Amino acid sequence: MEGNHVSTTSPAVFRTLVREGKWTIPTSGVCEGYAQANLLVIPKHLAYDFLLFAQRNPKPCPVLEVLDVGDPEPKLTAPAADIRTDIPQYRIYRQGTLVEEVLDLHNYWQKDFVAFLLGCSFSFESALLKAGIPIRNIEERKNVSMYTTTLECVPAGIFHGPMVVSMRPIPSDLVVRAVQISSRFPSVHGAPVHIGDPDQIGIHDITQPDFGDPVEIKPGEIPVFWACGVTPQAIVMTVKPDIAITHAPGYMFVTNLLNETLAVF
Amino acid sequence: MEGNHVSTTSPAVFRTLVREGKWTIPTSGVCEGYAQANLLVIPKHLAYDFLLFAQRNPKPCPVLEVLDVGDPEPKLTAPAADIRTDIPQYRIYRQGTLVEEVLDLHNYWQKDFVAFLLGCSFSFESALLKAGIPIRNIEERKNVSMYTTTLECVPAGIFHGPMVVSMRPIPSDLVVRAVQISSRFPSVHGAPVHIGDPDQIGIHDITQPDFGDPVEIKPGEIPVFWACGVTPQAIVMTVKPDIAITHAPGYMFVTNLLNETLAVF
Numbered sequence: 016m017e018g019n020h021v022s023t024t025s026p027a028v029f030r031t032l033v034r035e036g037k038w039t040i041p042t043s044g045v046c047e048g049y050a051q052a053n054l055l056v057i058p059k060h061l062a063y064d065f066l067l068f069a070q071r072n073p074k075p076c077p078v079l080e081v082l083d084v085g086d087p088e089p090k091l092t093a094p095a096a097d098i099r100t101d102i103p104q105y106r107i108y109r110q111g112t113l114v115e116e117v118l119d120l121h122n123y124w125q126k127d128f129v130a131f132l133l134g135c136s137f138s139f140e141s142a143l144l145k146a147g148i149p150i151r152n153i154e155e156r157k158n159v160s161m162y163t164t165t166l167e168c169v170p171a172g173i174f175h176g177p178m179v180v181s182m183r184p185i186p187s188d189l190v191v192r193a194v195q196i197s198s199r200f201p202s203v204h205g206a207p208v209h210i211g212d213p214d215q216i217g218i219h220d221i222t223q224p225d226f227g228d229p230v231e232i233k234p235g236e237i238p239v240f241w242a243c244g245v246t247p248q249a250i251v252m253t254v255k256p257d258i259a260i261t262h263a264p265g266y267m268f269v270t271n272l273l274n275e276t277l278a279v280f
Numbered sequence: 281m282e283g284n285h286v287s288t289t290s291p292a293v294f295r296t297l298v299r300e301g302k303w304t305i306p307t308s309g310v311c312e313g314y315a316q317a318n319l320l321v322i323p324k325h326l327a328y329d330f331l332l333f334a335q336r337n338p339k340p341c342p343v344l345e346v347l348d349v350g351d352p353e354p355k356l357t358a359p360a361a362d363i364r365t366d367i368p369q370y371r372i373y374r375q376g377t378l379v380e381e382v383l384d385l386h387n388y389w390q391k392d393f394v395a396f397l398l399g400c401s402f403s404f405e406s407a408l409l410k411a412g413i414p415i416r417n418i419e420e421r422k423n424v425s426m427y428t429t430t431l432e433c434v435p436a437g438i439f440h441g442p443m444v445v446s447m448r449p450i451p452s453d454l455v456v457r458a459v460q461i462s463s464r465f466p467s468v469h470g471a472p473v474h475i476g477d478p479d480q481i482g483i484h485d486i487t488q489p490d491f492g493d494p495v496e497i498k499p500g501e502i503p504v505f506w507a508c509g510v511t512p513q514a515i516v517m518t519v520k521p522d523i524a525i526t527h528a529p530g531y532m533f534v535t536n537l538l539n540e541t542l543a544v545f
Contacts, residue, residue, distance in 0.1 A: 078335055081332055083437075172348075201466075279470075279544055
């Protein structure tokens with residue numbers, strides 16, 4: 016089943032396909048117009064510090080929904096969905112180390128788990144594309160380039176660390192428009208955190224991303240940096256929780272939220 | 281000392297006046313351009329549920345800062361300030377009942393306290409006034425009219441209840457502009473939650489506010505309703521915590537944040 020066949024599928028129908036094992040590939044391009052989300056599951060005793068970290072760092076950690084303790088249903092963003100089955104692939108971390116990739120969480124779910132759904136850059140990339148702003152990583156069919164920076168997140172409780180950013184080269188005459196458009200979507204990383212000179216934020220070789228793939232920066236293009244959803248995962252893993260669970264990169268949770276309902280204006 | 285003498289005082293200097301007992305009246309009009317904040321102090325065991333409630337209800341509960349457990353210093357919004365002394369008047373609630381009004385918290389502070397600073401409507405009222413939009417409660421030197429509605433907040437943990445709204449009559453040709461301007465300030469209640477017919481949100485007699493004072497609605501004016509900072513206090517008090525502390529109405533905490541830095545665009 017190819018992505019373009021399900022671009023117009025409803026999120027509920029798509030999640031059923033996933034739950035029944037009929038969709039096992041990345042979710043890019045599915046259910047067009049609907050927000051996809053990053054998943055982070057941690058035990059309750061870490062949840063206050065993480066929620067506070069997210070409140071203090073809304074650009075890298077834009078919270079779409081926090082599920083109730085032990086509850087696998089995202090009642091606000093995807094009623095009747097089940098976070099344990101409705102993502103095509105999960106990653107299990109023990110003591111901060113990736114130990115397993117699995118297709119559902121039935122053997123892993125704990126009563127003390129709190130699931131966080133965090134906004135994903137797919138939403139603002141879609142808005143940029145609609146405005147005629149090219150997205151190089153999509154053109155080159157690559158993962159976006161991501162870098163660890165010298166921008167420190169605001170600490171909260173046990174959590175602290177540097178911000179990870181994604182970079183997209185934008186033609187210089189479209190940079191202002193890219194700022195305007197992404198500013199409309201604070202719950203999916205929002206406005207850029209930096210424009211231009213990568214050295215200013217501690218990136219000394221733009222051709223060597225810390226995560227993802229390098230992309231071409233053409234003459235006349237400016238590197239524009241957005242806070243990245245890898246940040247919260249990286250931050251949580253530094254405290255080496257006994258167990259933490261995330262989606263596998265590219266295998267996202269599809270919510271019932273239209274991207275446009277996330278726009279602040 | 282009159283308010284207009286300190287309209288240009290810096291927040292740090294103003295807070296020192298308060299701390300030294302030299303400012304004992306409401307804070308309306310002081311430190312023009314700087315955001316003032318509502319205070320809510322609760323014990324740590326209630327803090328996760330309240331922070332989650334705020335995340336799910338950002339319009340009535342816009343969080344400017346959550347202080348660290350037991351820490352009286354708002355390190356992000358007012359470094360070196362002391363939340364126990366820098367507000368002119370506080371209210372002490374025991375089991376949800378107001379038992380005392382005090383001038384500082386030295387005899388009340390607990391190691392397990394978490395202080396929440398929440399956005400205040402002064403910030404968006406200031407922006408509306410600058411755009412030539414009249415604010416009736418300011419013209420009439422009254423408290424804003426507030427109403428309990430049939431709009432239910434999204435529950436979180438032990439917290440649930442109705443949204444309280446404030447109402448400002450706006451000339452019909454300025455309603456759109458009022459929406460646009462307040463939309464820029466999501467961290468101080470943001471866009472209205474309702475425009476027009478009060479019955480739609482369960483307000484059956486607009487002349488009888490549940491809190492604050494009634495104001496005149498002139499011919500050609502539309503009642504416009506914003507989520508109100510009374511909501512979180514009312515919600516918290518329904519669970520009758522052993523102790524909770526707030527500012528006294530009108531006696532706010534003055535932060536170092538310029539209102540304009542709170543604007544999303």
